[in-house]
Amino acid sequence: MRVIVIIIAAAVGFGAGYFFTLNQIPRLIMAGTMERTAGLAGGWNQFIHPGLRDETSTRVVRPSPDLVYSACVIDLSDGPIRITSPMPDRYWSLSFFDANTDVPDIAQREEFDDVAEVIIATRAQAESNDFDGVRTIISPTSRGVALTRMFTPDRSEYPRLRETIQTAATCGPLNPAP
Amino acid sequence: MRLSTVIAAGAAFVVAGVAGAATAWIGTGPGGWVPNAIRINAWTTSTVIGSQSADAWTRAYVSRIGLLGLPRSESAYYSAYVDDSGQPLETTASYEIRGVMPEGPQWWSVTAYGPDSFLMDVPNDHFSVSSATEGVDDGRIVVSAERPSDGAPWVELTGDQTFSLTLRFYRHPNWTDEELRNLDLPQLVRVSP
Numbered sequence: 001m002r003v004i005v006i007i008i009a010a011a012v013g014f015g016a017g018y019f020f021t022l023n024q025i026p027r028l029i030m031a032g033t034m035e036r037t038a039g040l041a042g043g044w045n046q047f048i049h050p051g052l053r054d055e056t057s058t059r060v061v062r063p064s065p066d067l068v069y070s071a072c073v074i075d076l077s078d079g080p081i082r083i084t085s086p087m088p089d090r091y092w093s094l095s096f097f098d099a100n101t102d103v104p105d106i107a108q109r110e111e112f113d114d115v116a117e118v119i120i121a122t123r124a125q126a127e128s129n130d131f132d133g134v135r136t137i138i139s140p141t142s143r144g145v146a147l148t149r150m151f152t153p154d155r156s157e158y159p160r161l162r163e164t165i166q167t168a169a170t171c172g173p174l175n176p177a178p
Numbered sequence: 179m180r181l182s183t184v185i186a187a188g189a190a191f192v193v194a195g196v197a198g199a200a201t202a203w204i205g206t207g208p209g210g211w212v213p214n215a216i217r218i219n220a221w222t223t224s225t226v227i228g229s230q231s232a233d234a235w236t237r238a239y240v241s242r243i244g245l246l247g248l249p250r251s252e253s254a255y256y257s258a259y260v261d262d263s264g265q266p267l268e269t270t271a272s273y274e275i276r277g278v279m280p281e282g283p284q285w286w287s288v289t290a291y292g293p294d295s296f297l298m299d300v301p302n303d304h305f306s307v308s309s310a311t312e313g314v315d316d317g318r319i320v321v322s323a324e325r326p327s328d329g330a331p332w333v334e335l336t337g338d339q340t341f342s343l344t345l346r347f348y349r350h351p352n353w354t355d356e357e358l359r360n361l362d363l364p365q366l367v368r369v370s371p
Contacts, residue, residue: 002183006190013191017198022234025206026241033245054297054305061295062244062344065305066287091284091348095248101241103249108349147246151285151348153310155303 026101033060034073034099034145044075045173049166052158068150068161072171076142080121080129083146085169087112088161091151094118099141107135119174120146131174146171206238216359220366221256221345223358243295244344254283254358256345261368267342269298269335271371272322275343277364278315284349285309288319290333293340304334317364 036059041048049070053063063069074081074096083094092109094116107118112135119136121129126138150165152158216223224236240247247255260266261273279286287308292298297305307319311331320326321333321343335341345363353361 002180002186005179005183005187009187010190010194013194014198014201016191017195017200018202019198019234021199021202022206022238025202025238029241029245054303055299058294058296060245061242062247062289062291063297064287064346065289065297065303066285066308066346093248093252093349095246095252097246101237101245103252106248106252108252145246151310153285153287153308 027099030097030099030101030145034143037071037145038073041071041073044073045081045171047072047166047169047171049162051162052152052155064149065155066151066153068152068158068166070148070166070169072146074120074139074144074146074171076120076122076125076139078173080119080125080131080174081146081171082134082174083116083118083120083169083171085116085148086165087114087116088150088165092116092148092165094146094148096120096137096139096144096146098139098144102140104140105137107137111135118146120144121174202238206235206242218256218359218361218363220258220260220262221363222258223254223256250358251352252349254347254350254353254361256363258343258345258366259340261366263368265368266340269323269337269339269341272320272324272369274367274369275319275321275333275364276317276367277362278317279309279364280347280361282351282353283309283347286345286347288333288343288345290321290335291342291344292337293342295342298334298336298341300334300336302334304332307331307333319364 037048038044047070052068053065057063072083087109094107095103096105097103107116117134119131119134120139121136122142123138126136150161152161244255275288285308287306289306290298307314313331319331319333321335323335326332
């Protein structure tokens with residue numbers, strides 16, 4: 001009897017530890033990434049442009065050296081967020097990652113003409129606002145990361161792309177506090 | 179039930195819980211098992227990366243080896259930790275990626291990563307080869323520490339360590355799961371030593 005009780009306790013403990021950890025890994029890694037990125041950007045709801053990826057890029061695993069990234073760590077607690085960006089003459093996308101690492105939606109270069117405008121909102125915010133037909137991404141969580149990718153196979157192009165595309169992009173509250 | 183049995187069961191619960199947590203962590207690390215995995219020669223992927231249908235294993239695995247990866251609707255990622263013969267990839271060896279890439283994506287690239295899943299400190303910054311690289315239509319990419327003398331597209335390696343490759347296809351023509359399972363991907367062949 002004693003041995004059986006111990007074996008059952010061990011089996012339950014193993015399963016609990018295994019599945020708890022499995023489910024917490026994405027949330028914890030994403031939470032850490034969001035906090036670090038927001039710190040580097042100088043706050044939430046602000047773009048950071050980390051530059052071309054190389055051996056010193058160790059915040060996110062398996063970065064692509066052929067892409068130029070811009071990240072805005074989103075907090076929807078005080079309302080929807082509006083992102084704008086001039087459109088480059090090459091692959092560009094804006095993907096939104098929720099706090100559980102899922103991707104509910106991606107805005108693509110082909111959806112826009114010269115400038116992209118995208119609103120990120122919770123479902124409740126979207127249902128209670130009229131965004132005048134602006135492209136909207138619904139976030140299942142109140143926090144997440146908006147990430148733009150731009151194909152840059154020629155690294156010498158980066159200074160021009162940074163100036164004309166990245167630094168001209170905006171990320172901030174749809175309705176800024178007065 | 180005796181107090182000693184309760185204490186022993188509690189201790190077993192805690193120790194096994196820690197072991198379970200460690201198993202989950204190790205199992206979702208580089209080279210870990212991924213449900214819904216697809217394997218084509220040396221290349222592996224999952225059809226559910228980044229999607230809301232991703233299961234707990236895949237989500238945990240991707241958060242560790244490919245955080246902020248895009249779902250299949252936007253891109254397809256295939257990674258290789260071994261060559262076509264099943265041997266681990268080593269930076270002291272030379273490899274060739276033989277064959278043309280599948281048609282359809284807006285662009286593709288192949289990139290080498292060190293054992294920590296970050297870019298390696300290669301002297302010439304040849305981290306990757308993409309569809310925009312001159313010469314890729316010839317269907318031969320060299321993966322080595324030495325620059326190929328014939329000017330072939332080159333993914334640069336460095337040091338004495340294991341490494342992995344990731345093949346990215348962006349904005350593909352909405353490949354289905356079945357198409358992802360049957361892509362005609364290039365060979366990954368060790369040529370020396």
